[in-house]
Amino acid sequence: MGASLNKLLLVLLGLHAASVLAAGGEIGGHALYQANCASCHGADRLGSNGPALLPGNLERLRRPEAVKTISEGRIATQMPGFGDKLSTEQIKALTELIYTPLATTPEWGVKEMQTSRIVHQAGKLPDQPVFKADPLNLFVVVELGDHHATILDGDKFEPITRFATRYALHGGPKFSPDGRYVYFASRDGWVAKYDIWNLKLISEIRVGINTRNMAVSSDGRYAMIANYLPHTMVVLDTRDLTPIKVIDVKDDSGKSSRVSAVYDAAPRKSFIAALKDIPEVWEFSYDEQITQTNSTGTPSFQPRRLRLEDYLDDFFFDGSYKHLIGSSRGGVGQVIDLDAGKKITSVTLPGMPHLGSGITWDYQGKPVLATPNLKEGVVTVVDMTSWKIEKQIPTLGPGFFMRSHENTPYAWVDVFNGTKDRDVIQIIDKQKLEVIAQLRPSPGKVAAHTEFTRDGKYAVVSIWENDGELVIYDAQTLQVVKRIPMKKPSGKYNVFNKISRSAGTSH
Numbered sequence: 104m105g106a107s108l109n110k111l112l113l114v115l116l117g118l119h120a121a122s123v124l125a126a127g128g129e130i131g132g133h134a135l136y137q138a139n140c141a142s143c144h145g146a147d148r149l150g151s152n153g154p155a156l157l158p159g160n161l162e163r164l165r166r167p168e169a170v171k172t173i174s175e176g177r178i179a180t181q182m183p184g185f186g187d188k189l190s191t192e193q194i195k196a197l198t199e200l201i202y203t204p205l206a207t208t209p210e211w212g213v214k215e216m217q218t219s220r221i222v223h224q225a226g227k228l229p230d231q232p233v234f235k236a237d238p239l240n241l242f243v244v245v246e247l248g249d250h251h252a253t254i255l256d257g258d259k260f261e262p263i264t265r266f267a268t269r270y271a272l273h274g275g276p277k278f279s280p281d282g283r284y285v286y287f288a289s290r291d292g293w294v295a296k297y298d299i300w301n302l303k304l305i306s307e308i309r310v311g312i313n314t315r316n317m318a319v320s321s322d323g324r325y326a327m328i329a330n331y332l333p334h335t336m337v338v339l340d341t342r343d344l345t346p347i348k349v350i351d352v353k354d355d356s357g358k359s360s361r362v363s364a365v366y367d368a369a370p371r372k373s374f375i376a377a378l379k380d381i382p383e384v385w386e387f388s389y390d391e392q393i394t395q396t397n398s399t400g401t402p403s404f405q406p407r408r409l410r411l412e413d414y415l416d417d418f419f420f421d422g423s424y425k426h427l428i429g430s431s432r433g434g435v436g437q438v439i440d441l442d443a444g445k446k447i448t449s450v451t452l453p454g455m456p457h458l459g460s461g462i463t464w465d466y467q468g469k470p471v472l473a474t475p476n477l478k479e480g481v482v483t484v485v486d487m488t489s490w491k492i493e494k495q496i497p498t499l500g501p502g503f504f505m506r507s508h509e510n511t512p513y514a515w516v517d518v519f520n521g522t523k524d525r526d527v528i529q530i531i532d533k534q535k536l537e538v539i540a541q542l543r544p545s546p547g548k549v550a551a552h553t554e555f556t557r558d559g560k561y562a563v564v565s566i567w568e569n570d571g572e573l574v575i576y577d578a579q580t581l582q583v584v585k586r587i588p589m590k591k592p593s594g595k596y597n598v599f600n601k602i603s604r605s606a607g608t609s610h
C-alpha cells in the first residue's frame with residue numbers, strides 16, 4: 104500500500120505538481136476524483152448515478168479498458184470523456200485510484216438499506232396479465248449492453264416490453280413460484296422487484312456494495328442475497344423488499360468472508376450458501392415447522408454451519424437436494440451429504456468446472472451431472488450414484504454455459520472461455536455422450552448461453568455483442584428460425600423452466 108501510494112505520488116509530483124495536493128493535503132488521485140468523478144460515482148466511490156468504482160466491482164473491467172473509458176467516455180451513456188481535460192498521467196492516477204481498495208469497509212446495514220429503498224408502485228395491481236401471451240412461456244432477457252431487460256413472448260418470439268435495469272445485473276434473475284414477479288440483483292447491490300403481469304417495476308433496495316447473487320425461497324416469501332462487500336448475507340421480505348435480517352459472515356475466530364453464491368434448496372426449504380474465504384457451507388432453513396421463528400412467525404435465519412476440509416467456489420445439488428457437489432481451487436470436487444453435514448467423497452474434476460452452470464439427465468438408468476469447464480476444452484459427465492467420472496467429452500475449448508431440456512436429446516454448450524472458436528455452440532447427444540453437431544449462429548461473433556422454450560422445441564442462443572441478437576433454433580432440426588436484435592443479451596430465462604426447476608437449466 105505504502106509503496107504504491109509513493110509511486111503514485113512520484114508520478115504525480117513529477118508531472119502535475121499543481122494538481123497533486125488538494126486543499127486538505129490529499130493525494131492527487133483523490134483530489135482529481137473529487138473534482139471530476141464524485142458527482143456521479145459518489146464521494147466514497149460507492150456509486151450514485153454512475154456505478155461503484157471499487158476493485159471488487161471492477162473485476163471484469165481490465166485496466167486498459169478503464170483508461171479508455173475515462174479518456175473517451177461511453178457513447179450513449181452519461182459517462183463523459185476526460186481526454187481533453189485531463190493528462191495521460193492524471194488519467195493513470197485515477198485508474199490507479201479506482202483499483203485501490205477503500206481504507207475501511209463501508210457500513211452497509213439495515214439503516215443504509217432502508218434509506219436506499221424506493222417504492223415505485225405502492226397500490227395493488229390487477230392479478231392477471233395485461234398481455235395475451237402465455238405468461239409461463241415468457242423469457243426475461245438481460246441486456247448488459249445498455250442495462251435493459253426485455254420481456255419476450257416465447258411463442259411468437261416478439262418483445263412485449265423493454266425497460267431500464269440497474270447497472271450490470273449479476274447472476275440470473277429469480278422468479279416468484281407463480282411466475283408473476285421477477286427479482287434482479289445488480290453488481291452494485293441493487294435488488295429490484297418487477298411485476299411481469301403488469302409490466303411494472305414495483306420496488307428497489309440496495310442491499311450491498313458488491314453483490315454476488317440472490318436466491319428466492321420456494322414459497323416465494325424471502326429473498327436471500329450473497330455479498331462480496333461488505334461480508335454479509337441479507338434476507339428480504341419479498342412483499343415489499345424490506346430487510347428482515349443482515350448476517351455477518353464470520354468464522355469462529357472472527358475472520359470474515361465473501362459469499363461465493365447462495366441458492367434455494369426447495370425440497371429442504373432452505374437457502375444454501377458457499378463461503379469464499381472460509382471452508383464452510385451455511386444452510387438457512389425457512390421451514391416454519393422446524394426452524395425457530397420470532398413473534399410474527401418469521402424464521403430466525405440462524406445459519407447451520409457445515410465445516411469442510413476445503414473451500415468451495417461453486418456448487419451444485421443432486422435431484423433430491425441431499426447432496427451438494429462443490430468445486431474447490433485445487434480441481435477436486437467435494438461431495439457433501441447435507442443431512443450428515445460432512446463430505447462423503449471427492450471427485451477429481453480437471454481444470455475448473457463451472458458447476459453453477461451444471462445440468463443433469465438420465466443416462467443408462469442413472470442420473471448424471473454434466474458441467475462445462477472454464478479452463479479446459481471438456482465437458483465432464485459424473486455418475487451421481489457412484490460419484491465417478493462417466494466421461495470427459497472433448498470440446499473445441501473452455502465453455503461457460505450448458506443447457507438442455509427434458510424434451511430434447513441434446514445438450515448445448517458454448518466455447519465462451521476459449522481463445523478461439525468463441526462463435527461456436529456445440530451440440531452433445533445426451534445418450535452417446537459425444538458432440539454430434541456444431542453451430543456458428545453468427546460467424547466471428549461470440550455465441551453463449553442457450554435457453555429452451557417451455558416445451559423444449561426451440562433453443563435461444565445469445566450473440567454476446569453490443570449490437571448482438573438472439574438466434575432462435577428449432578431444437579430438433581438445428582435450423583435457425585428467427586433472429587431478434589438485442590444489446591449484448593447476456594442471458595435469457597424462461598419463466599416455466601425456471602419455476603418448474605427444469606433439470607436442463609441451472610437455478
Ligand code: HEC
Nearest residue numbers: 139140143152153154164169172173177180181182183197
Ligand atoms: C456525469 C456523470 C459521470 C461523471 C462525471 C463520471 N462518470 Fe464514469 N460513468 C458514468 C456512468 C453513467 C457510467 C456507466 C456507463 C455505462 O452505462 O456503461 C460510468 C462508467 C465509468 C466506468 C466504467 C465502470 C464499469 O464498471 O465498467 C469508469 C471506469 C468510470 N466511469 C470512471 C470515471 C472517472 C474516473 C470519472 C472522473 C474522471 C468519471 N467516471 C466521471 C457517469 C459519470
